[in-house]
Amino acid sequence: MNKMQAPSASPGPQVLPWDLPRFRNWIAVARAHSLWEKVFSEALAPLDIQLAHYDVLANIFHAPGLSQQALAEKLLVGRSAMSMLLPVLEKRGLIERRSDETDRRLRRLWLTPAGEALTRKAMAVHVAEIEAMMQVLTDEECNAAGEAMRRVGKALEARSLAARSAEKP
Numbered sequence: 001m002n003k004m005q006a007p008s009a010s011p012g013p014q015v016l017p018w019d020l021p022r023f024r025n026w027i028a029v030a031r032a033h034s035l036w037e038k039v040f041s042e043a044l045a046p047l048d049i050q051l052a053h054y055d056v057l058a059n060i061f062h063a064p065g066l067s068q069q070a071l072a073e074k075l076l077v078g079r080s081a082m083s084m085l086l087p088v089l090e091k092r093g094l095i096e097r098r099s100d101e102t103d104r105r106l107r108r109l110w111l112t113p114a115g116e117a118l119t120r121k122a123m124a125v126h127v128a129e130i131e132a133m134m135q136v137l138t139d140e141e142c143n144a145a146g147e148a149m150r151r152v153g154k155a156l157e158a159r160s161l162a163a164r165s166a167e168k169p
Contacts, residue, residue: 029149036133043125047118053094054126056085057111058118060095064106068097094118 017023041051049057055075060066066074072082086109089095094115100106111119134142 003044011136022125039133040126040129043129044122046167047122047125049118049122052081052085054122056089056109057094057115058090060109060111060121063118064110068107069108071109089115109140 018027037051044051044054056071059071059074063070068082068086069079072079075081086095086097090097092114093112096110096112097107098110100108137145
C-alpha cells in the first residue's frame with residue numbers, strides 16, 4: 001500500500017484522521033491560510049479596509065468594468081455577500097457602480113481615483129506580506145508549493161463542476 005493512501009476498512013483499531021499524512025498536510029495548508037488571513041488583515045488595518053474589501057478592490061483594479069455577477073463568481077461568494085460589500089465601498093467613494101451600456105440589467109464596477117490610490121497602497125502591502133511569508137521557502141520549494149496548490153485547485157474545481165452537473169435534472 002502506498003504510504004499516502006488511507007488503509008482499507010478492516011477490523012482493528014480505527015485510523016484517526018490526524019494519523020493520515022494527507023490529512024495532516026492539508027491541516028497544515030489550512031492553518032497557514034488562516035494565519036495568512038489574520039496577518040494580512042492586520043497589515044491592511046492601517047488603511048482602514050478589511051480583507052473582503054481588498055479582494056473586491058483588487059479584482060476591480062485588475063479588471064475594470066467587471067460585472068457584479070462576474071466579481072461574485074470570481075470571489076466564490078453569493079450575490080447577497082456582494083450586495084453587502086459594494087454599498088460600503090461605494091459610500092466611502094472607492095467604487096462606482098454603473099449600468100452596462102448595452103444591457104441595463106448589468107451593473108459594472110469601477111474604481112474611483114480614491115479607490116485606485118487606496119488599492120495601489122493595499123497591493124503594495126499585499127506583495128510585501130507575501131514576500132515576508134514566503135521567504136522561509138527556497139525558490140524551488142515556492143514553485144513546488146504553487147504547482148501543487150494549482151493542481152489541488154483544478155481537482156476541486158472539477159469535483160465542484162461534477163457535483164453541479166449531477167444535481168441538474
